[in-house]
Amino acid sequence: MNQESDPFSIAIDFPQSHLFFPNIVHWVLLILALSIALVHGREIIHHVQGWAESYREHGLDYDRLRLFGTLGLVIAYFLLMNWVGQLFPNTGMGFLLVSMPFMALLSLLYVHDINRKKVLIILANAIIAPFMAWYVLAQLFFITLP
Amino acid sequence: MLNKLTKTLCVATACAVAAMPVLAADGPLRGNLRVVIGSKSTGGDTYQNSSIVAEALAENIGINVKVDAVGASEAFKVLSRVSNGSVVMIFHDQSYLGWLYGVKGYDNIFEEYTVGPTVAINPGNAYAVPKSSPYQNIEDIIQAAGKGEKIRVAIQPGGVSEIGFSALKNAVKLRFPGAEENIVAVNTGGQSDKNQLLFDGQADVINASVQANEQYTRLPEDDQKAMRFVWLTARKETIEQANPEGMGETSREDLLEFVTPNASVTQDGTKDFTFDKEFFFLYNKDMDPAIVEQIDASLKEIFDAGAIQETQKNSFFIPNFMPSAEAQSYLMDKRDQYEVIIESIR
Amino acid sequence: MEILSLLSPMFFLLVMFGVLVGIIFGAIPGMTATMAVAVCLPMTYGLDLTNGLALLLGLYVGGISGGLVPAILLNIPGTPSSITTTFDGYPMTQKGLGEQALKTGITASLFGGLFSALVLFLFAPTLADFAIKFSYIEKFLIILFALTVIASLSKRLLVGLFSGALGIWFSLIGTYDISVGGNGEYRLMPEFLVDYLESGFSLLPVLIGMFGLGTILQEAEKGVREEAVDSVKFQKGAAFSFSVFKGQFVNLTRSGAIGTFVGMLPGVGGSAASVLSYTQQKNFSKEPEKLGKGAPEGVIASESANNGLTGGALIPLLSLGIPGDSTTAVLIGAFTLQGIQLGPLFIGENLDTWNVMMVAVIFANIVMFTIMFFAIRHIAKVVTVPKYLLYPGILMMCVVGAYAINYGVMFDVWTLLIFGVFAWLGQKVGLEVAPFIIGFILGGQAEVYFVKSLESFGTLTIFFTKSPIAIFLWGLIVISVAYSVHHTVRAMRRKNGGSGV
Known part of the structure; x- marks a missing residue:
């Protein structure tokens, strides 16, 4: 292997090798981004203009409550699960105790035309499902849960 | 419907209570102990060796012990976060060699953690x-x-x-x-x-x-x-x-035939280099010293009983119990010797 | 016959139990075959080797197969290798053909599983010798070949390629891991995130985050209107018949063979297998434009390949002592515990064990098929569960899966959220999820194989000159790219012609 005469030769310095491939990917991303701008540029501008126009006329049309409710509940769920879990180390209690209210609240957030029967089903589901998951996984199979 | 539901719930709760661990231990360790290991593999030697030790400990102390193969960086993270003794770590010489070689994610275990007892050697x-x-x-x-x-x-x-x-x-x-x-x-x-x-x-x-x-x-x-x-x-x-x-x-x-002195690789011109991959416990620095003592004492009982040695040898591990204090000075000396070697060829 | 004395009723019961538990693990998004085998490993301590293997092999086959259930019904891959099953399986469910898709999938799984078991039985040692001809260079080319699927999956070629490259970029975040030969240095992350991102993002949480939480966010934004997937249509769907397999024999065999072969290469892994066979089906299909829109042949290709994997991954395990994938890596532990040494002499020295394993694999596949075929009618009803009950349940199971995949890492749960939001927002600006995921799955391997090849040989030309295998793989890559370019151009012409430009 005489590296001098080979125009394709590449020497990789091991201490720096962690950057070699990421650099290639950066170039590929840049080139693709430029090509997209070139090929679809006009289309994208049209699209954005159209969107801005409809925004000025109608505002954003989405279910604010359900979207932000979901995000908020999920974040609270993850935070609380870990926090409660640390109160009862290695028992999976954080998962069990926090999953129940989380599931109930999320179901109540999503349900339409609420009635007594639906509420009962929701509550039952919110209690039984996490319990089953916890019992089978943490108790029978000894899987570590928060 | 509601009646049926209550019934199911009662049965389920009863099951849960039954499944709770017996709190029979008299030492500071009770409930569920989590052992994190520095390897992500559940098929490797660290997991295997840790399972053998964990099982023996669980039986001897009367608690639940669970081995989790979370890998080195996560294991160290959990260990430095949890000081209440509900998490301990089992790992081997990699824990300080990683630091000597300057690998990211490894700290000086002798400063950041408490080194616990050694339990076995993988001689392979x-x-x-x-x-x-x-x-x-x-x-x-x-x-x-x-x-x-x-x-x-x-x-x-x-x-x-x-x-x-x-x-x-x-x-x-x-x-x-x-x-x-x-x-x-x-x-x-x-x-x-x-x-x-x-x-x-x-x-x-x-x-x-x-x-x-x-x-x-x-x-x-x-x-x-x-x-x-x-x-x-x-x-x-x-x-x-x-x-x-x-x-x-x-x-x-x-x-x-393949070990010193038949296969000789000198360490300093006079004695031969040797390396045994030893498994040992690591604890959070602020963990209750009573737990350190309890695990030492429990392991001593286990190794005195002699059954664990057979299990270890059958899986090609060499039993090697050293209580915490002894293990600390021994491993620190081992680390210092390897540091000289690594520095000299840098 | 020594072997008959080893096969007790207990043996068959354990296989059945293993398959059942495996299917359940596989069917839960985020729970994998690997995890099923790992958590049940301690149960084998009390069993002898034969019975222990019966249980573990049952779990393995069941776990790989169960992944198709959520992939088809909920558009969430239950295991990474069922990612391509979602491409056609879920559209079929949307058309009300969920049950048919599931039955097509498991039949293909059965075929792939038996095919690979046969190959394992007949050719294991020979194939192992062939597998070691694949060095970093050939493995890189296989990954490159699998990556070409990005081109054919893209809705818009450039955007799809960009999404794929972005997926690769995300897969590189964190440490260049020393366990694959990297130098242990950090890259692509700011200093203050090092604590979280040190080990990078794990595949499974990313996968279920994007497919699970991402979808739920989309629905939440729209107000979770429909109560369930159109249940009326679902009931009316045409009955499943084996006639969907008419003309699919080549597809079945090719996919099974690809699965077996890829499974056999240590380190290349399961997801690459189904991705590759899906690409090939798309390239060779008579109606390639139907793939991705609910074509049974897509489900067949994907599922035949990922069960083909099981036999494939056992080949290097049993004839080299090297696991072909993460699940078989756990199996090594079971052998060592029983004092059985694996390696090139294993089969010769443990003929009985070897035969018993073959019986277990074959029986497990049959059990899998039987259980699934008759349970599917009920399982498929999952889509009729109202969304306000279904979504919280899915989220909860995704959390369990994400937390448990690396044996209890909280950051993996946050990964769910990060990639759920990323997928939801990304799709608004045109991000293509499938190419992104495929880039993410294959990115790490592409890096290691590419960089290590260059470290050894120091020249790019080695990728062309290393071996006849390399040249053959280049041939496949060129054909695959040519096909997708051809399809894209044709589709574009048609579109332009249609709109009268």
Whole structure:
């Protein structure tokens, strides 16, 4: 292997090798981004203009409550699960105790035309499902849960 | 409907209560103990060894012990976060070798954590060559490097797999100053990657293990996969404790051929380098010292009873119990010796 | 016959139990076959080797197969290797053909599983010798070949390629891991995130985050209107018949063979297998434009390949002592515990164990098929569960899966959220999820194989000159790219012609 005469030769310095491939990917991303701008540029501008126009006329049309409710509940769920879990180390209690209210609240957030029967089903589901998951996984199979 | 639901719930609660651990322990450890290990594999030696110890501990203390293969960086993170004694770690020499080699994510375990008791040795760390290799033994390799032949050694960088390589390079440096440049690392991943480099002729020597490579040494020479051990880094005394059957068709007697003094790699010109992969506990620095004592005492009972040794030996581990205080000074000394080697070839 | 004395009723019961538990694990998003085998490993301590293997192999086959259930019904891949099953399986469910898709999938799984078991039985040692001809270079080319699927999956070629490259970029975040031969240095992350991102993002949480939480966010934004997937349509769907397999024999065999073959290469892994066979089906299909829109042949290709994997991954395990994938890596532990040494001499020295394993694999596949075929009618009803009950349940199970995949890492749960939001927002600006995921799955391997090849040989030309296998793989890559370019151009012409430009 005489590296001098080979125009394709590449020497990789091991201490720096962690950057070699990421650099290639950066170039590929840049080139693709430029090509997209070139090929679809006009289309994208049209699209954005159209969107801005409809925004000025109608505002954003989405279910604010359900979207932000979901995000908020999920974040609270993850935070609380870990926090409660640390109160009862290695028992999976954080998962069990926090999953129940989380599931109930999320179901109540999503349900339409609420009635007594639906509420009962929701509550039952919110209690039984996490319990089953916890019992089978943490108790029978000894899987570590928060 | 509601009635049925209540019934289900009652039954379920009863099950949950029944499944709760018996809180019979009188020491500070109770409930559920989580053992995190520095390996992500549940098929590897760290997991296997930790399971043996965890099971014995659970039985002896009367608590639940669960081994979780979370890997080194996550294990250290959990360990430094949880100080209430509900999490302990089991790992091996990688824990300080990673730091000596400057791998990211490794701290000085002697400062950041409390080093606990040692429990076992995996004596299998080996170096192998193709069966058709011109190098008959490790001395041939050192001589060849001294004469200017380039020797490529496939290792996984930054730890247990590299330490033997570093020692070899250091030995060449001591005997043929300047020639250590001829010992070149081929950095790769696990055992299959190392084997593959040997099959491809991209490495002259590989870091291997008795357990994983013994069958390869029994293949006929014309098989591309055939290998030969040239060096086991274990101490002579360690191998002498193994079952006489050794591993596969390679008896303890055969294995002794590959350890010091028969295969000699000098450490400082006077004594030979040895490396035993030892498994030990690591604790959070602020953990209750009473727990340290309890685990020490419990392990002492377990090893005195003698059953665990049989289990360990059957899985080709060498029993090696040292209580915390002894283990700390021993491992610190071991670390200091390897630091000299790593520094000298830097 | 020594072997008959080893096969007790207990043996068959354990296989059945294993398959059942495996299917359940596989069917839960985020729970994998690997996890099923790992958590049940301690149960085998009390069993002898034969019975222990019966249980573990049952779990393995069941776990791989169960992944198709959520992939088809909920558009969430239950295991990474069922990612391509979602491409056609879920559209079929949307058309009300969920049950048919499931039955097509498991039949293909059965075929793939038996095919690979046969190959394992007949050719294991020979194939192992062939597998070691694949060095970093050939493995890189296989990954590159699998990556070409990005081109054919893209709705818009450039955007799809960009999404794929972005997926690769995300897969590189964190440490260049020493366990694959990297130098252990950090890259692509700011200093203050090092604590979290040190080990990068794990595949499974990313996968279920994007497919699970991402979808739920989309629905939440729209107000979770429909109560369930159109249940009326679902009931009316045409009955399943084996006639969907008419003309699919080549597809079945090719996919099974690809699965077996890829499974056999240590380190290349399961997801690459189904991705590759899906690409090939798309390339060779008579109606390639139907793939991705609910074509049974897509489900067949994907599922036949990922069960083909099981036999494939056992080949290097049993004839080299090297696991072909993460699940078989756990199996090694079971052997060592029983004092059985694996390696090139294993089969010869343990003929009985070997035969018993073959019986277990074959029986497990049959059990899998039987259980699934008759349970599917009920399982498929999952889509009729109202969304306000279904979504919280899915989220909860995704959390369990994400937390448990690396044996208890909280950051993996946050990964769910990060990639759920990323997928939801990304799709608004045109991000293509499938190419992104495929880039993410294959990115890490592409890096290691590419960089390590260059470290050893120091020249790019080696990728063309290393071996006849390399040249053959280049041939496949060129054909695959040519096909997708051809399809894209044709589709564009048609579109332009249609709109009268």
